[in-house]
Each structure stands twice: as C-alpha cells, then as structure tokens.
Amino acid sequence: MLQHLDAPAVARELAPDEPVILNRPHAAARAAQFFATKFPGKSLYAVKANPSPDLIQILWDNGITHYDVASIAEVRMVRATLPQATLCFMHPVKTASAIREAYFQHGVRTFSLDTIEEVEKIVAATTDANGERARDLRLCVRLRVSSEYSELSLASKFGVDLVDAGKLLQSTRQVADWLGVCFHVGSQAMTPFAYVQALERARAAIADAGVVIDMIDVGGGFPSSYPGMEPPPLEDYFAIIHRHFEAMPIAYNAELWCEPGRALSAEYNSLIVKVEKRRGDELFINDGAYGALYDAAHVAWRFPVRHIARDMDNDNAAIDAADLEAFSFYGPTCDDADFMEGPFMLPPGIKAGDWIEVGMLGAYGAAMKTAFNGFGGAEVVVVSDEPMASLYTGERKDPRVSDNVVSLR
Numbered sequence: 001m002l003q004h005l006d007a008p009a010v011a012r013e014l015a016p017d018e019p020v021i022l023n024r025p026h027a028a029a030r031a032a033q034f035f036a037t038k039f040p041g042k043s044l045y046a047v048k049a050n051p052s053p054d055l056i057q058i059l060w061d062n063g064i065t066h067y068d069v070a071s072i073a074e075v076r077m078v079r080a081t082l083p084q085a086t087l088c089f090m091h092p093v094k095t096a097s098a099i100r101e102a103y104f105q106h107g108v109r110t111f112s113l114d115t116i117e118e119v120e121k122i123v124a125a126t127t128d129a130n131g132e133r134a135r136d137l138r139l140c141v142r143l144r145v146s147s148e149y150s151e152l153s154l155a156s157k158f159g160v161d162l163v164d165a166g167k168l169l170q171s172t173r174q175v176a177d178w179l180g181v182c183f184h185v186g187s188q189a190m191t192p193f194a195y196v197q198a199l200e201r202a203r204a205a206i207a208d209a210g211v212v213i214d215m216i217d218v219g220g221g222f223p224s225s226y227p228g229m230e231p232p233p234l235e236d237y238f239a240i241i242h243r244h245f246e247a248m249p250i251a252y253n254a255e256l257w258c259e260p261g262r263a264l265s266a267e268y269n270s271l272i273v274k275v276e277k278r279r280g281d282e283l284f285i286n287d288g289a290y291g292a293l294y295d296a297a298h299v300a301w302r303f304p305v306r307h308i309a310r311d312m313d314n315d316n317a318a319i320d321a322a323d324l325e326a327f328s329f330y331g332p333t334c335d336d337a338d339f340m341e342g343p344f345m346l347p348p349g350i351k352a353g354d355w356i357e358v359g360m361l362g363a364y365g366a367a368m369k370t371a372f373n374g375f376g377g378a379e380v381v382v383v384s385d386e387p388m389a390s391l392y393t394g395e396r397k398d399p400r401v402s403d404n405v406v407s408l409r
C-alpha cells in the first residue's frame with residue numbers, strides 16, 4: 001500500500017477526485033497496546049466498528065486476542081484473517097445456521113443471549129449429529145442497562161430486563177459450562193459513571209439469581225475524542241470499573257471483559273474529500289450520509305476538519321482559529337437528506353476544487369460506506385502523521401477547550 005506523510009502530501013500526489021481513506025497503523029497499534037496493558041481484564045475488539053482485515057491484524061499484533069463478532073460474515077472474516085483468535089458471538093439474536101457454523105466450523109464457544117428461546121436455539125444448534133449436547137458452551141446473558149450517559153443509545157433493542165434477569169441466569173447456568181453477564185452502556189459514554197450504574201444492575205441481577213458467575217463483560221462505549229466531546233482519560237474508566245468489579249458477588253476467579261469498538265478504531269482513519277461546489281456557507285463534497293460521513297448526517301456528529309487548498313501556495317498560510325467560519329456539508333447523492341449540519345470550522349476562502357481532511361473516522365466511518373447512487377469508491381493509503389486527536393498520547397487536553405479547530409501547522 002502507498003505510504004505518505006500526511007493528507008496534504010496525499011492530495012498533492014494524487015489530486016484525488018474521489019474520496020481517499022487514510023490509514024494510520026501506528027495509531028491503531030497504540031490504542032491496542034493501551035487496552036491490552038491497561039484495562040484490568042480482557043479487551044475484545046468489537047469488529048462492527050471497523051471490519052478492515054488490515055486493522056484486525058494490527059490489533060492482533062499488538063495484544064488484542066479476542067474479537068466480538070455479530071454476524072456469520074464477521075465470524076468468517078476474522079477467522080480467515082486470524083486463525084488463532086478467540087471469537088465471541090455477541091449478538092443476542094442469531095440464526096440457528098449461524099450458530100451451528102460458528103460452533104462447528106470456526107471454533108466459537110462464547111455466545112450472548114437475552115431470552116430463554118435463544119438459549120434453547122444455541123443448545124439445539126450446537127448438539128452434534130449423535131444427539132450429544134455441547135459441554136463447552138460459554139454463555140453471556142445480556143442485561144438491559146441505561147444509555148443516559150452516552151451519545152448514542154443502545155438501550156432499547158437488546159438486553160433482558162432486570163426483573164426477568166435472575167430467572168434467565170438460572171436457566172442459562174443449567175446448560176452453560178461458563179456463565180457471564182454482559183451489557184452495553186451506549187456508544188461514546190462521556191463519563192465512567194455509566195459503567196458504575198450498569199454494574200449496579202448486574203449486581204442486583206446476580207444477587208437475585210443466586211448462581212455462580214464466571215465473567216462480567218462491561219461491553220463497549222469507551223469514548224474517543226471529537227469536537228465538543230472531550231472525554232475524561234480512559235484510565236479513569238478502567239479504575240472505576242475495576243473497583244466495582246472487585247466488589248461483585250461472583251466466583252473468586254471470575255474474569256472481567258470489555259468490548260471496545262470505537263476506542264480501538266477511531267484514530268485509525270481519516271478521509272480526504274473534495275469540495276465540488278460552494279454555495280455560501282454550504283460546501284458540496286464527495287462523501288456524506290451514504291458514505292463514511294453517515295454519523296455526521298444521521299446523528300449530527302461533529303468530526304474535526306482540516307482545509308487543504310488546491311493552490312498549494314496557500315497551504316502553509318497559518319489561519320487563526322478565530323478566523324475560521326462555520327460551514328455545513330452536502331454529500332454527493334441526489335437525496336436532500338444527504339446533508340451534514342456541522343458546524344465544520346474552515347477558512348473563509350475555501351472554494352470548489354479544494355480538499356478537506358475529515359478526522360477521527362476509523363469508528364463507524366469507513367465501515368459505513370455504501371454504493372448508493374454510484375458513489376462510495378475510495379482509494380486507501382497509509383499515512384504516518386498523528387490523528388487529529390488521540391486519547392493515547394498522554395497529553396490530556398483541558399476539556400473546557402474543545403472546538404473542531406485543527407491548526408494548519
């Protein structure tokens with residue numbers, strides 16, 4: 001793969017008419033090492049955040065041994081990339097054929113569930129041709145918890161209610177060799193307190209069930225850094241989770257797991273888009289609601305941006321943050337909904353033909369691209385500069401100072 005210094009170097013070299021995805025292997029490696037060494041338990045990578053085989057290989061090379069997969073296609077892809085990895089099928093609603101293939105062909109033993117029907121389905125699908133029931137199932141009961149501290153809710157779709165959790169844990173214990181409790185506090189949890197509240201629910205469910213619990217999985221939700229969303233250090237999350245985990249009524253050798261998607265992948269990608277047209281403070285660019293900027297359009301997520309002038313003489317013109325202006329974006333498709341409100345702070349002189357680097361798109365960015373309306377193609381290159389923000393460089397920013405302004409060197 002082509003190697004470049006940074007986005008301006010790529011724009012200069014390729015003058016791209018199509019979006020270009022920039023990979024930062026060093027940033028993904030640093031995130032993996034951080035979780036592998038600092039989280040006080042096992043870190044699973046939630047593959048849906050960014051299913052790139054290159055990224056998955058980097059995470060493996062840097063200490064991530066377990067992968068949270070949610071579909072049979074993810075199971076096959078991770079298994080093909082990493083023959084030695086431990087795969088955990090953490091979607092609570094699976095088809096019987098997916099369970100069977102995962103168990104018998106790909107060595108998957110860990111499955112999550114939130115109903116007794118799913119327990120029965122898993123048992124039936126993992127029973128062999130001689131009618132012999134699987135003796136090595138590792139089952140995780142997904143609890144419904146609140147998403148009130150997170151930017152994106154995951155509270156309404158999955159998870160057994162607290163009132164029914166005790167009974168489900170008891171039934172699952174009967175067929176499981178190893179029993180866990182899992183939950184998801186919602187994505188981009190802006191305070192560690194989200195996990196405290198969820199662990200309190202898990203404690204209540206476990207006390208109610210009165211069964212031995214071998215594992216607590218605190219799920220994903222670990223934040224990354226975006227304009228207007230500067231989270232506390234991840235060490236604070238880890239310390240609080242560990243303290244509450246230690247006080248749980250569980251087996252003395254019980255394991256602690258987490259399933260970060262966003263936090264392990266956000267810094268891996270940025271994207272170069274081209275400005276095709278300017279209309280006042282609206283820029284028509286070549287990626288949007290059906291591309292890597294899905295979240296910018298659908299949940300008004302703000303990503304950091306950096307201007308790359310086509311006229312390279314302007315490239316080094318230092319523009320004060322105070323001189324930047326607020327822009328919104330239209331994506332390339334013919335759909336009115338292909339609109340991103342921002343605000344995206346860019347120099348007043350930006351014009352058609354220029355490029356913009358959009359940062360922090362490794363999580364739920366590159367993964368979201370579709371071919372709708374004939375758009376969606378993108379070249380992929382490797383760059384060696386730093387991501388526009390990082391939670392892993394040890395430089396903690398003052399959370400009161402947050403804007404999507406990135407200096408132009």
Ligand SMILES: *Cc1c(COP(=O)(O)O)cnc(C)c1O
Nearest residue numbers: 046187220221222259260261262
């Ligand atoms: C999406 C998801 C994750 C990852 O969530 P992030 O907020 O990206 O960390 C982890 N576990 C499950 C079950 C998920 O559905």
